[in-house]
Amino acid sequence: MIGGRWKLLILCKLENGKLRFSELRNQINGITERMLTLQLRELEKEGLLKRNVYPEVPPRVDYELTEIAKELVPIWSQLSDWGGKHRKLMDTQTPK
Amino acid sequence: MIGGRWKLLILCKLENGKLRFSELRNQINGITERMLTLQLRELEKEGLLKRNVYPEVPPRVDYELTEIAKELVPIWSQLSDWGGKHRKLMDTQTPK
DNA sequence: TATGGTACGAACAAATTTGTCAGTTATGGG
DNA sequence: CCCATAACTGACAAATTTGTTCGTACCATA
Numbered sequence: 001m002i003g004g005r006w007k008l009l010i011l012c013k014l015e016n017g018k019l020r021f022s023e024l025r026n027q028i029n030g031i032t033e034r035m036l037t038l039q040l041r042e043l044e045k046e047g048l049l050k051r052n053v054y055p056e057v058p059p060r061v062d063y064e065l066t067e068i069a070k071e072l073v074p075i076w077s078q079l080s081d082w083g084g085k086h087r088k089l090m091d092t093q094t095p096k
Numbered sequence: 097m098i099g100g101r102w103k104l105l106i107l108c109k110l111e112n113g114k115l116r117f118s119e120l121r122n123q124i125n126g127i128t129e130r131m132l133t134l135q136l137r138e139l140e141k142e143g144l145l146k147r148n149v150y151p152e153v154p155p156r157v158d159y160e161l162t163e164i165a166k167e168l169v170p171i172w173s174q175l176s177d178w179g180g181k182h183r184k185l186m187d188t189q190t191p192k
Numbered sequence: 193t194a195t196g197g198t199a200c201g202a203a204c205a206a207a208t209t210t211g212t213c214a215g216t217t218a219t220g221g222g
Numbered sequence: 223c224c225c226a227t228a229a230c231t232g233a234c235a236a237a238t239t240t241g242t243t244c245g246t247a248c249c250a251t252a
Contacts, residue, residue, distance in 0.1 A: 003099055037200060047185045057249045058198045058210055068182055075174050077230060082171065086164055089143045117229055128211060133230060153219045154227045
């Protein structure tokens with residue numbers, strides 16, 4: 001469910017609260033609008049995030065983690081710690 | 097590093113000790129020899145598992161988790177717990 | 193009337209990951 | 223000599239994921 005190039009990254013950005021589409025786009029280096037849309041849609045379908053549309057002009061939409069996704073936060077933070085600890089291992093694949 | 101369709105599965109199988117190539121092949125439903133080889137090679141390069149070749153005939157090779165990979169065990173077991181707890185969420189993608 | 197910002201969608205192409213299938217090596221047993 | 227076995231390897235194809243480029247609706251403002 002959280003596989004692929006962007007999903008974990010998106011979820012992490014939402015760890016500290018709601019973000020708008022454009023905020024996510026700006027914070028995630030290299031993602032295209034298309035990919036962001038696709039991934040957000042999938043995460044929504046999977047029940048990991050909630051999409052809020054505000055009926056304004058210009059349009060405003062934001063995203064937030066569901067309760068279920070919040071339970072994952074401590075887990076991926078452990079993964080992140082592991083990654084930090086064994087950083088050298090990852091040099092083979094981080095260059096890009 | 098542990099992304100893709102097979103890697104976590106392979107690592108999980110090795111949680112309780114060494115397994116031979118053929119044992120992995122038999123325990124992992126649906127994997128082809130080619131995929132198993134490729135994934136094992138990558139996991140080895142990444143430093144997550146160790147390959148032992150015994151100079152016998154017929155040939156024997158087995159694989160085991162490295163210390164570093166063992167540190168990941170509790171983490172993916174938490175992921176697994178999370179999955180069990182929210183199983184209904186996953187019905188969308190488990191059918192196959 | 194023309195322009196701009198926001199959050200997309202659609203058509204298509206490129207790249208990456210998986211899968212299929214047919215070998216290969218090495219050696220002891222019949 | 224021929225066969226069987228374990229663990230692969232290589233050529234190629236199919237499927238999946240990502241990326242590129244353009245277009246849309248909406249209304250406010252100049």
